[in-house]
Amino acid sequence: MLKKQHKILIILFILTIISCLLFLFWGITRNNYGYNIPRRINKIIAFIITGSAIGYSTIVFQTVTHNRILTPSIIGLDSIYMFVQTLIVFFLGTGSLVMVSGSINFLVSLVFMLGFSVIVFYIVFNGKKDKLFVTMLAGVVFGSLFGSFSTFMQVVIDPNDFLIVQDKMFASFNNVNVSILKITMLILFLSLVYGYKNCDKLDIMALGRDISLNLGIAYDSVIRKFMILICIMTAVSTALVGPITFLGILTANISRQILKTYKHSIMITGAILLSIISIAFGQFIVERILTFRTTINVIINFIGGIYFIYLLIKEGRL
Amino acid sequence: MIELLNINKKYDDKDVLKNINLSLPKGKIISLIGANGAGKSTLLSIISRLTTSEGEIIIDDKNIDNYHITELSKKISILRQSNYLNIKLTVRELISFGRYPHSKSRLNEKDNKIIDESISYMNLDYLKNKYIDELSGGEKQRALIAMILAQDSDYIFLDEPLNNLDMKHSVSIMKLLRKIVKEKSKTVILVVHDINFASCYSDYIVALKNTGVLYAGDAEKIITKEKLKNIFDMDFEIEDIDGNKICIYYT
Numbered sequence A: 001m002l003k004k005q006h007k008i009l010i011i012l013f014i015l016t017i018i019s020c021l022l023f024l025f026w027g028i029t030r031n032n033y034g035y036n037i038p039r040r041i042n043k044i045i046a047f048i049i050t051g052s053a054i055g056y057s058t059i060v061f062q063t064v065t066h067n068r069i070l071t072p073s074i075i076g077l078d079s080i081y082m083f084v085q086t087l088i089v090f091f092l093g094t095g096s097l098v099m100v101s102g103s104i105n106f107l108v109s110l111v112f113m114l115g116f117s118v119i120v121f122y123i124v125f126n127g128k129k130d131k132l133f134v135t136m137l138a139g140v141v142f143g144s145l146f147g148s149f150s151t152f153m154q155v156v157i158d159p160n161d162f163l164i165v166q167d168k169m170f171a172s173f174n175n176v177n178v179s180i181l182k183i184t185m186l187i188l189f190l191s192l193v194y195g196y197k198n199c200d201k202l203d204i205m206a207l208g209r210d211i212s213l214n215l216g217i218a219y220d221s222v223i224r225k226f227m228i229l230i231c232i233m234t235a236v237s238t239a240l241v242g243p244i245t246f247l248g249i250l251t252a253n254i255s256r257q258i259l260k261t262y263k264h265s266i267m268i269t270g271a272i273l274l275s276i277i278s279i280a281f282g283q284f285i286v287e288r289i290l291t292f293r294t295t296i297n298v299i300i301n302f303i304g305g306i307y308f309i310y311l312l313i314k315e316g317r318l
Numbered sequence B: 001m002i003e004l005l006n007i008n009k010k011y012d013d014k015d016v017l018k019n020i021n022l023s024l025p026k027g028k029i030i031s032l033i034g035a036n037g038a039g040k041s042t043l044l045s046i047i048s049r050l051t052t053s054e055g056e057i058i059i060d061d062k063n064i065d066n067y068h069i070t071e072l073s074k075k076i077s078i079l080r081q082s083n084y085l086n087i088k089l090t091v092r093e094l095i096s097f098g099r100y101p102h103s104k105s106r107l108n109e110k111d112n113k114i115i116d117e118s119i120s121y122m123n124l125d126y127l128k129n130k131y132i133d134e135l136s137g138g139e140k141q142r143a144l145i146a147m148i149l150a151q152d153s154d155y156i157f158l159d160e161p162l163n164n165l166d167m168k169h170s171v172s173i174m175k176l177l178r179k180i181v182k183e184k185s186k187t188v189i190l191v192v193h194d195i196n197f198a199s200c201y202s203d204y205i206v207a208l209k210n211t212g213v214l215y216a217g218d219a220e221k222i223i224t225k226e227k228l229k230n231i232f233d234m235d236f237e238i239e240d241i242d243g244n245k246i247c248i249y250y251t
């Protein structure tokens, strides 16, 4: 039983290595490797960070909400991120150093996104029973509120500035911000360590509040901790490459489907590996095959969209 | 012993339980009876801290609020009336969750022994590798009871455990509960709708009506024509068959 799942994970791991190596070495010649290899390695690190954040947070989010077609993007962190980006350009203009110097931008975005999640989860959710859906609704409402603010500012600013902002609306691995790579790696690593240590609670929490409490899991406060963890991961990966959570719906569900297990440690590992494979392979196609004629975002949304419709039809039939 | 002091519970503005003072003796099978909506489920979930309420709950001389949640889950366990079981989980895996309070997910030999024992108590050997979302209602119920048994707590609360069960399994579960109460000195508190199960198997009966405790006492003192009429507002005949009081109420 377990053996089969471990085999699948090993295969996924090998595929992950292959897709990363493919990305790393395709088109490398003696003349350009000194320039290309370090840049590509940085990108691969970004793939791993983003893939891990997406894989972990989507699976956990789906388990605590008992819903397979949701992703953490519903909390509205993407909109907060865009709001911050627009705000910076609005007040300081594109020439502003802040937009260019990634570390400050990263820090400001992170503070805003985390501040937002803390407000939503501590004030609205408050660890109370049955409040989770109200909380998410609050996320949706605030998300669209900030979305409207952003749109308003985008209409007012100089069209050239707008182009810069527009660039931030979509996930992109083309200009990975090297200066923040180390700190994001550290934050993500610590979150994952904590996240994996508490994985077995999720196995039981999938059975609902009553059974969890009966077995000695403080359901509501554990959910809040997981939510904060999800927000940290989502915020970090969004600040690094932009909004990309939609990918999670694809990888989380495929992971559940092929691994067929209740064990979150296995399910999450599967989702993380699948996310890294999709990003690495997608970016490979974008950069090497299509030579930047499209963005990875388009590919993800195209495939993700088709899969989402498939999920809706399938779940609707149940 | 479990003591309830001045328990009050409202949903919105409606009183569901008012001023409940009750002590539940240790080492017995205790049946909780009463009409639909009398507050039996609510009372069970208050005692097991699934629902908040006013008042104090004292378990073995210690206030429930002073128990750590893990400690409490070794003291009391509860199976509620309805459960969400829509995940890919085999019967044995579900039952092994019962050991979580003791060993988290690192099961040792003793845990596995207890799990296997619970499986055979509930006659689930032939189903143990099946997924729970492929079971019938009664089979699910038995798997959940087995999980609660594996939890091995001192007090076991069961809300309508005989739901969905055929007569044979109902009888065998009641017999099993008798046995664990006797041999392992557990205390079992359960909601039953079939008055004859309450009459034949319980030592102690608590009857709820109109937001309060109407009667609480030894089973033979509660199972009388007059008291049953007061509890359920209908007429009963009571026959003595082999020393068991059988209540007849169909006609």
Ligand SMILES: Nc1ncnc2c1ncn2[C@@H]1O[C@H](COP(=O)(O)OP(=O)(O)O)[C@@H](O)[C@H]1O
Pocket: B011, B012, B016, B034, B035, B036, B037, B038, B039, B040, B041, B042, B043
């Ligand atoms: N979550 C709830 N919200 C509002 N009212 C409830 C809730 N749960 C139970 N009630 C009400 O409380 C009363 C007692 O319910 P319950 O304890 O389930 O009764 P029993 O188990 O004895 O049939 C009923 O009138 C029911 O409508």
Ligand SMILES: [Mg+2]
Pocket: B040, B041, B042, B081, B159
């Ligand atoms: Mg009930």
